[in-house]
Amino acid sequence: MLTRSDIQEWFEALQQNICSQLEEADGQGKFINDNWNRKEGGGGLSRVLTTGRIIEKGGVNFSAVWGKTPEPVLKMMKLEADNHPDFFATGVSIVMHPINPMVPIIHMNVRYFEMSDGTWWFGGGIDLTPHYVNEEDARYFHQTLRSVCEAHHSSYYPEFKKWADDYFFIRHRNETRGVGGIFFDYLKGENGFTKESRFEFVKGVGSAFAPLYTQLMKSNHNYPYNEKEKQWQFLRRGRYVEFNLVWDRGTKFGLDTDGRTESILMSLPPQASWEYNHQPAENTAEAKTLSFLRKGIQWA
């Protein structure tokens, strides 16, 4: 029988494993360790890499927290506060901001949530935000995710790909954050799925991250780039900030429930820029990238 400790331990090992693989691929940057405790129960380990050879700023966070369920969670779950249920949540969250604008930003999250009434669910996602969309990379990324999904259920990829398109969307810009990926939440023990089978899928997603991203690091970090392309990267990072601070439910939830600010906001880039009403000229690589930032593109 799968326990919360089993899941927590697997996530802890995943964090270490991913950090090792990223350090090896970077060849220079080292993750620092920052342990923290949560007053109301639990804590986490934030691991942050800066000034790497390929990664400029990246974070791989693990946390396992518990206690009285926060008000916003009860509201979200439409539960009565009178029951005063306890919760347990554990997960790994990753964002990588590379130096070279030809290397994409990546994000991954896997998480498990459990309430004292016995309900539980898994959630997570992985999405790619290229500063310049490389179609071959986008196809490789989605094909890999499709394979991971199909090893567990035929409905997963189409359903979770669409969910990512809808979730990683910057409404006020009418742009997707990048080329999407997969997003899933509230994966429960229903319709023939068990806690074990859901966990196997989440393990598949978590394990796919490092090979996928280190491959994209290797194949792109030697591309030459100029000052203009660096400037475009800063503008795209500005959009990343807008998504995370305005629309990302995880960030909102963390800040609303007095989560650990530095761990929540490790997703923000080392620098970002804003230019009033910036529009790339027609037929440029920048304009081409914007044309890919929309929902519903079938990359795989």
Add this chain to the structure above:
Amino acid sequence: MLTRSDIQEWFEALQQNICSQLEEADGQGKFINDNWNRKEGGGGLSRVLTTGRIIEKGGVNFSAVWGKTPEPVLKMMKLEADNHPDFFATGVSIVMHPINPMVPIIHMNVRYFEMSDGTWWFGGGIDLTPHYVNEEDARYFHQTLRSVCEAHHSSYYPEFKKWADDYFFIRHRNETRGVGGIFFDYLKGENGFTKESRFEFVKGVGSAFAPLYTQLMKSNHNYPYNEKEKQWQFLRRGRYVEFNLVWDRGTKFGLDTDGRTESILMSLPPQASWEYNHQPAENTAEAKTLSFLRKGIQWA
């Protein structure tokens, strides 16, 4: 009898007047004009200055919009949507990001709102965000605001100063955005106040902006600064982004009601930085600045 057109025209003239005074004080930058229309009624004029001698990026926006009251406004006002009331709103919004970290960021807003059921109110505010707190400047800023307020009512400054402390507060950082200022909203015709007397106060606030900020530009833009201070400025601008995108009601409201994104987000800085868990060393100018970023300091 004061009409909505009177108020709108005064705001339009204020925008031009402020832009002229800022251009003169800057001595190099020129505002571009960007007219826009709102599909559902009204529109605005965004004026943006970049690459000035003192101002790196600044916006002075005017708008006058009307039509069916948006859902979020009805909710906020606790009104029934069944009445389908119309609204009219006009205002001027300003944010200035200077080049030199020794010159503070400033924000000002004055606005008027009216509903078809006859209710109306004024709102607004002005607050100062120094990258490095200069106590003399903070006192000068608050003394000026106190004088503006006291010319209209003895309760205004203490009440609106406290409101600014509470409003311009970055909850997830437990820091105020800067040294505060004044904030006010829902100023109606009650307790002896008339539309005329409320408007006179708002005019006082609007008219105070240019002399106040051009003075701070002049007295600070020649201070020398180094790379380390510039880096600190970028981190403080990061906090400015966090406040505007996470907590600012005006920004939230604008993005929720499909307002004009470029005009709403003109408040964002030209560049900003984030560093994981940055803490200034003890007894530095940066640490001293942080010590001033709290509520309840009586500057005047």
